[in-house]
Amino acid sequence: xxxxxxxxxxxxxxxxxxxxxxxxxxxxxxxxxxxxxxxxxxxxxxxxxxxxxxxxxxxxxxxxxxxxxxxxxxxxxxxxxxxxxxxxxxxxxxxxxxxxxxxxxxxxxxxxxxxxxxxxxxxxxxxxxxxxxxxxxxxxxxxxxxxxxxxxxxxxxxxxxxxxxxxxxxxxxxxxxxxxxxxxxxxxxxxxxxxxxxxxxxxxxxxxxxxxxxxxxxxxxxxxxxxxxxxxxxxxxxxxxxxxxxxxxxxxxxxxxxxxxxxxxxxxxxxxxxxxxxxxxxxxxxxxxx
Amino acid sequence: xxxxxxxxxxxxxxxxxxxxxxxxxxxxxxxxxxxxxxxxxxxxxxxxxxxxxxxxxxxxxxxxxxxxxxxxxxxxxxxxxxxxxxxxxxxxxxxxxx
Amino acid sequence: xxxxxxxxxxxxxxxxxxxxxxxxxxxxxxxxxxxxxxxxxxxxxxxxxxxxxxxxxxxxxxxxxxxxxxxxxxxxxxxxxxxxxxxxxxxxxxxxxxxxxxxxxxxxxxxxxxxxxxxxxxxxxxxxxxxxxxxxxxxxxxxxxxxxxxxxxxxxxxxxxxxxxxxxxxxxxxxxxxxxxxxxxxxxxxxxxxxxxxxxxxxxxxxxxxxxxxxxxxxxxxxxxxxxxxxxxxxxxxxxxxxxxxxxxxxxxxxxxxxxxxxxxxxxxxxxxxxxxxxxxxxxxxxxxxxxxxxxxxxxxxxxxxxxxxxxxxxxxxxxxxxxxxxxxxxxxxxxxxxxxxxxxxxxxxxxxxxxxxxxxxxxxxxxxxxxxxxxxxxxxxxxxxx
Numbered sequence: 001x002x003x004x005x006x007x008x009x010x011x012x013x014x015x016x017x018x019x020x021x022x023x024x025x026x027x028x029x030x031x032x033x034x035x036x037x038x039x040x041x042x043x044x045x046x047x048x049x050x051x052x053x054x055x056x057x058x059x060x061x062x063x064x065x066x067x068x069x070x071x072x073x074x075x076x077x078x079x080x081x082x083x084x085x086x087x088x089x090x091x092x093x094x095x096x097x098x099x100x101x102x103x104x105x106x107x108x109x110x111x112x113x114x115x116x117x118x119x120x121x122x123x124x125x126x127x128x129x130x131x132x133x134x135x136x137x138x139x140x141x142x143x144x145x146x147x148x149x150x151x152x153x154x155x156x157x158x159x160x161x162x163x164x165x166x167x168x169x170x171x172x173x174x175x176x177x178x179x180x181x182x183x184x185x186x187x188x189x190x191x192x193x194x195x196x197x198x199x200x201x202x203x204x205x206x207x208x209x210x211x212x213x214x215x216x217x218x219x220x221x222x223x224x225x226x227x228x229x230x231x232x233x234x235x236x237x238x239x240x241x242x243x244x245x246x247x248x249x250x251x252x253x254x255x256x257x258x259x260x261x262x263x264x265x266x267x268x269x270x271x272x273x274x275x276x277x278x279x280x281x282x283x284x285x286x287x288x289x290x
Numbered sequence: 291x292x293x294x295x296x297x298x299x300x301x302x303x304x305x306x307x308x309x310x311x312x313x314x315x316x317x318x319x320x321x322x323x324x325x326x327x328x329x330x331x332x333x334x335x336x337x338x339x340x341x342x343x344x345x346x347x348x349x350x351x352x353x354x355x356x357x358x359x360x361x362x363x364x365x366x367x368x369x370x371x372x373x374x375x376x377x378x379x380x381x382x383x384x385x386x387x388x
Numbered sequence: 389x390x391x392x393x394x395x396x397x398x399x400x401x402x403x404x405x406x407x408x409x410x411x412x413x414x415x416x417x418x419x420x421x422x423x424x425x426x427x428x429x430x431x432x433x434x435x436x437x438x439x440x441x442x443x444x445x446x447x448x449x450x451x452x453x454x455x456x457x458x459x460x461x462x463x464x465x466x467x468x469x470x471x472x473x474x475x476x477x478x479x480x481x482x483x484x485x486x487x488x489x490x491x492x493x494x495x496x497x498x499x500x501x502x503x504x505x506x507x508x509x510x511x512x513x514x515x516x517x518x519x520x521x522x523x524x525x526x527x528x529x530x531x532x533x534x535x536x537x538x539x540x541x542x543x544x545x546x547x548x549x550x551x552x553x554x555x556x557x558x559x560x561x562x563x564x565x566x567x568x569x570x571x572x573x574x575x576x577x578x579x580x581x582x583x584x585x586x587x588x589x590x591x592x593x594x595x596x597x598x599x600x601x602x603x604x605x606x607x608x609x610x611x612x613x614x615x616x617x618x619x620x621x622x623x624x625x626x627x628x629x630x631x632x633x634x635x636x637x638x639x640x641x642x643x644x645x646x647x648x649x650x651x652x653x654x655x656x657x658x659x660x661x662x663x664x665x666x667x668x669x670x671x672x673x674x675x676x677x678x679x680x681x682x683x684x685x686x687x688x689x690x691x692x693x694x695x696x697x698x699x700x701x702x703x704x705x706x707x708x709x710x711x712x713x714x715x716x717x718x719x720x721x722x723x724x725x726x727x728x729x730x731x732x733x734x735x736x737x738x739x740x741x742x743x744x745x746x747x748x749x750x751x752x753x754x755x756x757x758x759x760x761x762x763x764x765x766x767x768x769x770x771x772x773x774x775x
Contacts, residue, residue, distance in 0.1 A: 010344075010347070011353050024352075026304035031351030031352055031353065032350070049620045050618055064626070072464070072624075073624070074627070080457075081460045081461040082460045084452075086464035087464075089465035089469055110454060114452070180351075183349055220307075222307040276443055281396075281444055285469060286446075287469035
């Protein structure tokens with residue numbers, strides 16, 4: 001018999017193996033997004049020693065605990081300000097924020113718009129399962145109309161956020177949306193974000209089979225993935241005002257925004273050089289040697 | 291002739307069905323076997339069609355399966371059986387260790 | 389282990405500064421190179437000065453969108469390698485409570501400055517109080533311990549801010565500098581020594597290499613060394629209850645082990661942490677306990693009482709938390725009565741009463757805020773219990 005070549009799953013090198021299997025439900029798409037993330041790290045040849053992940057609270061927030069990188073599981077809604085402090089204190093770090101729709105856009109909404117406005121050099125991966133999953137399926141600001149949730153047991157009725165539209169308006173320089181069906185495109189988008197400076201945002205539409213789909217009789221995770229396959233429309237460059245989601249409707253995916261804008265640090269250095277001239281001490285990091 | 295194969299970590303599988311559905315050459319199906327959690331993990335029903343594209347690996351939310359391409363000059367048949375057996379043995383010993 | 393201050397941040401010399409400004413200089417001297425803040429009277433000057441000074445020293449100030457953001461941005465900066473602090477007053481302090489708990493739970497060394505003002509709620513934005521003293525200790529949910537220092541002069545605002553950073557690094561705990569609006573806005577002489585005469589405590593980074601290091605494995609002093617982000621340690625920092633590796637562990641045994649240690653590392657080291665000022669305790673009729681600006685007024689009341697022949701001792705809390713319980717008991721044992729005076733309706737007096745445990749009478753002189761005490765009010769209390 002010939003010697004068996006050693007094959008390993010490319011994602012394994014990035015996992016805290018002692019904590020696998022993870023807590024995500026069967027058919028949940030968060031793990032799929034982590035696969036894309038792993039492939040993006042490899043393809044982009046990212047130096048993972050320099051990569052930090054910050055997540056908030058929620059199902060997607062648990063990503064920080066499973067990846068074998070410097071990972072920070074912060075408080076609900078506050079991954080972005082934590083990441084802002086982390087990045088500004090040590091700009092040599094590549095900082096990724098990996099969190100969910102409720103965490104980033106409800107309780108974290110204020111921080112989201114300001115981080116985008118400032119164009120802090122952060123890569124934000126928002127897994128949007130249209131619900132508050134970890135706490136049992138409550139309405140999120142992304143839950144479409146006429147959906148049953150535990151806090152709208154008779155159906156939601158108010159409007160939901162169009163995340164790409166909001167994030168573009170707030171100032172993000174890269175805005176894309178894919179679903180967990182689009183594994184290759186997700187990985188490519190993540191790779192593109194790594195090489196782009198500024199506030200980059202990727203929305204990943206994912207099933208929540210246990211709460212969102214089940215309560216609304218939409219089948220399981222696989223049914224949802226097939227739904228994504230059949231109802232997604234790739235429209236790169238589409239105006240973000242036109243990419244709203246609705247229950248059972250079309251999902252516009254693609255890269256919507258890819259523009260250039262000076263990031264927070266460039267602006268800060270520029271201003272301080274201009275006003276202070278030689279007196280400005282531009283340090284790469286705020287590290288305390290003492 | 292198969293261009294590649296898969297490795298399945300049986301104990302991690304939650305039988306979501308993504309790999310079965312999205313394998314472009316329909317190599318996989320859920321087996322009738324059970325893992326410790328009571329899920330039916332996938333198995334290769336048509337291994338000859340496997341291209342080693344690793345799309346199953348990209349989809350799997352539980353990191354329970356991945357595909358790999360054979361190097362062009364190696365023997366194929368023995369590797370498939372050994373690969374599956376190796377992964378099961380590894381996972382069983384991991385489970386014991388926990 | 390101590391090192392000397394980085395001269396770049398030390399404004400050596402004799403200055404005429406208010407407490408807020410002196411506090412900022414203390415932070416810079418201690419090595420703070422990152423601050424995130426949000427404007428709130430009467431604290432804003434601290435970060436305004438920092439914003440002005442830091443670009444020529446090397447570091448960053450960022451005004452965040454709210455205190456929730458500021459209180460966690462500094463923790464991100466700490467994990468990025470900087471010494472960091474934020475500054476606020478009552479309403480902002482209330483917003484920061486969740487993140488104070490995060491800092492305690494993740495053992496993130498950082499400094500919070502609270503320039504106390506009249507409360508509750510919006511209260512008296514421009515007037516003093518000392519009514520956040522219980523909040524600083526108990527404000528976040530769960531069991532944890534913190535360190536809180538109370539300066540009573542702009543000089544102490546400088547000195548105790550340096551001390552706060554040192555304690556934060558030593559014990560990997562959030563440390564609080566509790567000013568009040570008067571100490572913050574009063575202008576006095578502040579002497580800042582040369583850098584080589586200012587001791588700073590370096591961050592206790594581990595020397596154990598990645599792969600062998602457990603991020604939350606405590607040393608003999610019950611405090612773990614810190615891993616360095618960006619050097620391959622694959623740090624995992626979480627607010628969830630965790631084990632020595634930093635990994636979430638939801639079992640009661642893990643909770644007890646971790647939370648007890650978070651408390652023990654302060655309470656068991658209280659003797660080393662607590663600072664106070666005592667004077668003329670032995671044989672006294674009355675001891676006056678005070679802190680912050682009230683201690684300046686109490687000093688006058690004490691002098692007036694002594695002029696009337698009363699033997700009055702002074703016990704000033706410099707460290708309010710951990711409360712110097714042992715010392716307080718001992719002070720009470722050497723006197724006949726205690727007067728506690730603070731600008732609130734009774735906060736630290738409860739700790740005094742608890743420590744004194746009825747051994748001697750405790751008289752409280754306080755009011756709801758908006759002004760400092762009149763010495764006559766404190767004198768009246770001293771004379772009453774001295775009988």
